Structure formats: C-alpha cells, structure tokens
Amino acid sequence: MSERAGESMSPDFTAAEMMSVEAARALAGHTSCFVGIGLPSTAANLARRVHAPGLVLIYESGAIGAKPSRLPLSIGDGELAETADAVVSVPEVFNYWLQPGRIDVGFLSAAQLDRFGNLNTTVIGGYDDPRVRLPGSGGAPEIAASCREVFIMVRHGLRTFVDRVDFVTSVGFGDGYDSREKLGLRGRGPVRVVTDIAVLEPDPVSRELTLTRVHPGVDVADVRAATGWDLKVADEVAVTEPPTDEELAVLRRLEEQ
Incomplete structure (x- = not known):
C-alpha cells in the first residue's frame, strides 16, 4: 500500500482529505x-464549519474566537x-488561558513522533550538529x-514515526506509564493521533500509542510498515467512515481560498 497524503485513497477523496x-x-x-x-x-x-459550530479557535498570537x-x-x-x-497579548494567552488548563484541546503537528507521543519540531540529528534544523x-x-487533551495530526511514514525522537520538543507521555504525572504536567496528554492512513490512541496503562482505526482501503500491515517501531494493535481495529459530501465540499472550499 503506497497511499500518502495527496494521493487518491478512493475515486472520491484523497488520503489528505480523509485525514483532515x-x-x-x-x-x-x-x-x-x-x-x-x-x-x-x-x-x-473544518470542524467549526461542520461538526462544532460553537468551537472557539485560539491562536498563539492572541486571537481568541477567530473565524477566518x-x-x-x-x-x-x-x-x-x-x-x-x-x-x-501573547502572555495573557499563555498565562491566563493555556497554563491554568482552561482550553479543551490543543491541536499539534510535528516532524517526528515516537511511540509515547513525544513530539520533535527542533532538530533532526544531534542537537549540536543537526542534519536539519526545524x-x-x-x-x-x-x-x-497544559491543554486538557492533545490531538496530533501528522502524515504517516518512517521518517516521522520513529522509535525515539531526536529531540523532545513537546512531551507526550515521556517514557510511558506515569511519566506525565511525575513531571507535574496538567493535561491528559495526546489522546489521539490522526494520520493520512490511520488513528492511534494511547494504551490506558502503558501509554504506548496503539492502532485503533484504519482509513478506507488501508490494512493493519500497511500501518505497521509505515511505523518505525513494533506498533501495538488493538484487539478490534475499526474502519473510518468515509468523508460525507458536505465534509468534502466544505474542506475543498477552504483549501481553494
């Protein structure tokens, strides 16, 4: 299976559209x-236009309730x-809204992600002499x-899904188990990882990311082959519902503007 974002997952929608x-x-x-x-x-x-019309979008620059x-x-x-x-102000966004845990969901992406949901957006390679500076x-x-929950959205591939990130920019579950609690982190951490081929969620005990859903046309073997560690798989793996006509129409209008 060679599908990647932007390629056709079906005659009606792409892998990138399914992910979004x-x-x-x-x-x-x-x-x-x-x-x-x-x-x-x-x-x-897209969510604000279709699934959550009352969703308040907050951006790091200080825009609260943005409706672009x-x-x-x-x-x-x-x-x-x-x-x-x-x-x-930016300090108010962080000091009043974010750090006290007033925001439901933080939505992030990254260049690297590991089995415990730690994210790297800093360097590829060693920090002192990196191959790529991000x-x-x-x-x-x-x-x-600090967000109550974190969702991660990344394209699935071996360069991104690595056994251990080169640099921990943002902590997911650290080394697993109770690492977040030991670090004193307020939020629950990454509760969902959505990619262009699958959905992963943390194991409730070990906190290791586990495959829980594949997108249409994708097999479990495809996801494991695109993951840089021995991926855990849920006992029952669901299949994502394809996009509706409304979801695709709104998404395509957004991306054309």
Whole structure:
C-alpha cells in the first residue's frame, strides 16, 4: 500500500482529505481549541464549519474566537485578528488561558513522533550538529503540557514515526506509564493521533500509542510498515467512515481560498 497524503485513497477523496475530515470529527463536542498552523488549522476550521459550530479557535498570537474565512497563512495572519471575538497579548494567552488548563484541546503537528507521543519540531540529528534544523518549539511545549487533551495530526511514514525522537520538543507521555504525572504536567496528554492512513490512541496503562482505526482501503500491515517501531494493535481495529459530501465540499472550499 503506497497511499500518502495527496494521493487518491478512493475515486472520491484523497488520503489528505480523509485525514483532515477525521481530525475535524474528533473536535465535535469540544468548546475550545488551541490551534497550530498547517494541518491542525485546516482540521479545526473544518470542524467549526461542520461538526462544532460553537468551537472557539485560539491562536498563539492572541486571537481568541477567530473565524477566518480562509485558512490563515501563519499565527500572525491579519484575518485572525479581524475575525476574532477578542485579541489579547501573547502572555495573557499563555498565562491566563493555556497554563491554568482552561482550553479543551490543543491541536499539534510535528516532524517526528515516537511511540509515547513525544513530539520533535527542533532538530533532526544531534542537537549540536543537526542534519536539519526545524522551525522550533513556539508554544507547542506549553500546549502539550497544559491543554486538557492533545490531538496530533501528522502524515504517516518512517521518517516521522520513529522509535525515539531526536529531540523532545513537546512531551507526550515521556517514557510511558506515569511519566506525565511525575513531571507535574496538567493535561491528559495526546489522546489521539490522526494520520493520512490511520488513528492511534494511547494504551490506558502503558501509554504506548496503539492502532485503533484504519482509513478506507488501508490494512493493519500497511500501518505497521509505515511505523518505525513494533506498533501495538488493538484487539478490534475499526474502519473510518468515509468523508460525507458536505465534509468534502466544505474542506475543498477552504483549501481553494
């Protein structure tokens, strides 16, 4: 199975579209979301239009309740401030809203992800002499630490799904088990990882990411082959419902703007 984001998963939708739709569905029932730019922003804006019309989108730049008519180019995009219910300072976003645990969901992506949901957006290779220097942390470490729950959205492949990240930018479950509690982190950590081929969730005891769902046309073997560790698999693996016509239409309008 060679499907990857942007390639056709079926005649009707792509793997990238399935990923965005499934991530958006996960936000149903939530009231507030701290949104990262890129894949998470696409899913969060789709969710607000289809699955969670009352969802309050919060961006690191200080835009609270942003309702952009198009996908923002960055956290500094003027569209966020123009459409927000309020614009506050960055320290207020972190000190009042994020760190006390007032935000339901933090939505993140990364260059690397390991079996315990730790994220790397800092370097590939050694820190002192990296092969690639990545954009850095931004607010991701605080989002991962303090939001009530964290959703992760990444494309599935061996370069991203590694046994151990080269650098822990944002803590997921550390070394597993009770690592978060020992570190004194407020939030529950990453409760869902949505990729272009599957959905993973942490084991309730070990906290190791476990395959719980595959997208249409994907086999368990395909997901294991695209993962850089011996992936745990749930006793029963569900199959994701394909996107509806409404979900696809709204998503495509968003991405065309």
